[in-house]
Amino acid sequence: MALRIRSARPADVPAVAALHVASWRDAYRDVLDARFLAGPIETALGAHWQAMLGGKRRPGAVILATAAREVAGFAAAWREGTNCHVDNLHVRPGMRNAGIGRALLGFAARRLETQGCTSADLWVFARNAGALRFYARLGAELGPEVLRETQGQMVLERRASWAEIGLLIAACASDDGAIATVTQVAAGSRQLAEEPTP
Numbered sequence: 001m002a003l004r005i006r007s008a009r010p011a012d013v014p015a016v017a018a019l020h021v022a023s024w025r026d027a028y029r030d031v032l033d034a035r036f037l038a039g040p041i042e043t044a045l046g047a048h049w050q051a052m053l054g055g056k057r058r059p060g061a062v063i064l065a066t067a068a069r070e071v072a073g074f075a076a077a078w079r080e081g082t083n084c085h086v087d088n089l090h091v092r093p094g095m096r097n098a099g100i101g102r103a104l105l106g107f108a109a110r111r112l113e114t115q116g117c118t119s120a121d122l123w124v125f126a127r128n129a130g131a132l133r134f135y136a137r138l139g140a141e142l143g144p145e146v147l148r149e150t151q152g153q154m155v156l157e158r159r160a161s162w163a164e165i166g167l168l169i170a171a172c173a174s175d176d177g178a179i180a181t182v183t184q185v186a187a188g189s190r191q192l193a194e195e196p197t198p
């Protein structure tokens with residue numbers, strides 16, 4: 001499977017929103033309200049990505065992994081002072097555990113490091129055991145459970161943080177064979193330099 005990693009463009013809004021919806025429906029079916037996941041989520045996430053990619057961009061990066069021109073995963077990270085806040089990281093159901101998430105997170109963190117970020121963090125649903133293991137493997141410090149609002153619903157979450165962004169970048173650049181293949185292809189992508197620094 002040939003994978004490429006590139007910056008997202010305004011034309012990617014429908015594909016990113018569709019993957020986001022599919023990933024939430026798959027991963028969060030025991031976390032978020034079933035009625036919300038069945039319908040309103042499409043409008044909510046469509047509007048979110050239209051604002052993020054179609055209008056004036058927030059300072060940061062939205063990185064896509066594509067396979068045969070289809071979006072296989074994406075990561076969004078925003079610059080908050082000198083902190084890289086990872087807002088979203090999703091890999092298409094059926095393509096997980098192949099190194100794509102790690103490659104995306106590593107690219108996003110490197111991009112934000114070049115924009116001056118020295119630390120990184122994100123929030124994970126406390127019931128998302130797979131993602132918690134994923135971040136723990138990448139050396140994150142996991143905080144206590146905190147009740148936070150997501151799309152109008154109060155959900156227990158945990159903060160994953162890296163005091164030094166370099167530790168996250170190094171962990172994402174693990175020696176694993178599959179991940180090396182992904183990053184090698186991505187490093188050769190002409191599109192890596194396309195996204196202007198907002």
Ligand SMILES: CC(C)(COP(=O)(O)OP(=O)(O)OC[C@H]1O[C@@H](n2cnc3c(N)ncnc32)[C@H](O)[C@@H]1OP(=O)(O)O)[C@@H](O)C(=O)NCCC(=O)NCCS
Pocket residue numbers: 023027088089090091092095096097098099100101102103122123124125128129130131133134137176
């Ligand atoms: C979490 C997610 C982004 C990870 O991306 P990925 O491409 O599947 O993960 P990778 O293949 O890069 O890394 C796999 C590593 O994470 C661990 N991992 C990832 N998902 C896991 C899961 N559901 N259960 C157990 N371990 C998991 C694996 O053990 C593996 O560790 P190892 O390589 O040391 O053995 C992806 O699984 C996903 O999209 N999940 C649903 C949405 C989600 O939870 N996003 C995170 C929101 S905070």
